[in-house]
Amino acid sequence: MQDLFSRIERVAPTNVSILLTGESGTGKELVARTIHLLSGRREEPFVAVNCGAIPATLVEAELFGYERGSFTGAIRSQAGYFERAGRGTLFLDEAAEMPLEMQVKLLRALESRTVCRVGGEREIPLHTRVVAATNRSLNDAVSNNHLRTDLLYRLAVFHIDLPTLRHRGDDVCLLADHFLARMNEVEQTRKFFSDDSVVYLRAHTWPGNVRELYNTIQRAFILADGALDLRSAATYGPTVIGTSSEEEGVTFRAGMSLSEVERIVILETLKRFEGNKTRTAAVLGISLKTLYNRLNEYRALE
Numbered sequence: 001m002q003d004l005f006s007r008i009e010r011v012a013p014t015n016v017s018i019l020l021t022g023e024s025g026t027g028k029e030l031v032a033r034t035i036h037l038l039s040g041r042r043e044e045p046f047v048a049v050n051c052g053a054i055p056a057t058l059v060e061a062e063l064f065g066y067e068r069g070s071f072t073g074a075i076r077s078q079a080g081y082f083e084r085a086g087r088g089t090l091f092l093d094e095a096a097e098m099p100l101e102m103q104v105k106l107l108r109a110l111e112s113r114t115v116c117r118v119g120g121e122r123e124i125p126l127h128t129r130v131v132a133a134t135n136r137s138l139n140d141a142v143s144n145n146h147l148r149t150d151l152l153y154r155l156a157v158f159h160i161d162l163p164t165l166r167h168r169g170d171d172v173c174l175l176a177d178h179f180l181a182r183m184n185e186v187e188q189t190r191k192f193f194s195d196d197s198v199v200y201l202r203a204h205t206w207p208g209n210v211r212e213l214y215n216t217i218q219r220a221f222i223l224a225d226g227a228l229d230l231r232s233a234a235t236y237g238p239t240v241i242g243t244s245s246e247e248e249g250v251t252f253r254a255g256m257s258l259s260e261v262e263r264i265v266i267l268e269t270l271k272r273f274e275g276n277k278t279r280t281a282a283v284l285g286i287s288l289k290t291l292y293n294r295l296n297e298y299r300a301l302e
Contacts, residue, residue: 070119
């Protein structure tokens with residue numbers, strides 16, 4: 001972890017493009033935000049874009065913007081993500097999922113330091129720093145034609161590979177302390193990890209990496225009055241459909257509708273909290289109003 005922090009601190013003040021690699025959930029966006037906050041661009045926007053979530057036909061318009069009337073539905077001109085980032089940082093998550101023809105246009109924009117909106121002719125100067133990320137191995141991404149070699153070299157002026165939590169040893173506890181400190185600061189509380197939670201932090205393999213760690217701590221934080229119980233909070237996390245947890249998990253059968261799955265999860269969580277609707281809603285991440293509406297629907301079906 002100290003080596004990772006050292007590399008981040010060294011590259012953050014520069015203006016070079018950075019490529020982050022690592023499994024899903026290893027904290028790539030967290031690192032990108034940290035780089036932004038440690039740079040001279042910290043007062044400028046940080047714009048995060050999931051390239052894999054944008055339809056292939058809209059990637060260019062989303063990144064570079066478009067002029068009114070340039071395509072069906074373009075009723076007004078719109079700035080793209082590059083323009084919105086301005087002199088700040090643009091985080092291109094899952095960059096290897098971008099269509100190859102769009103990768104050529106992105107490469108041209110990065111090399112010329114200009115973009116042109118779809119349907120426009122004016123070249124707009126770029127002052128944005130680009131931090132990109134992918135969960136693919138770089139060799140596989142290039143050999144399987146997911147990522148152009150020339151774009152790879154343009155994005156990876158500086159490359160940081162993020163290890164999984166299971167390979168970080170005591171770093172798990174450092175991250176956990178950081179997340180808890182932030183939550184205590186926001187909520188103005190003094191909650192802490194129980195002794196068993198520290199044991200659990202070290203023993204669990206954290207297959208969901210940083211994302212799983214953060215979500216588990218957040219659930220435990222909501223449930224705790226003082227000491228956080230991570231082991232208990234973990235049982236209220238996602239359950240893989242078709243399997244059952246060893247610790248009073250919920251089993252879902254194949255073919256169930258989403259509404260059936262939702263009903264089981266809500267009622268089981270309510271049961272575990274002995275009917276406490278406030279805690280049930282908090283753990284599920286829904287409002288009390290939504291919870292009451294669902295319960296009324298279930299009663300009507302009985």
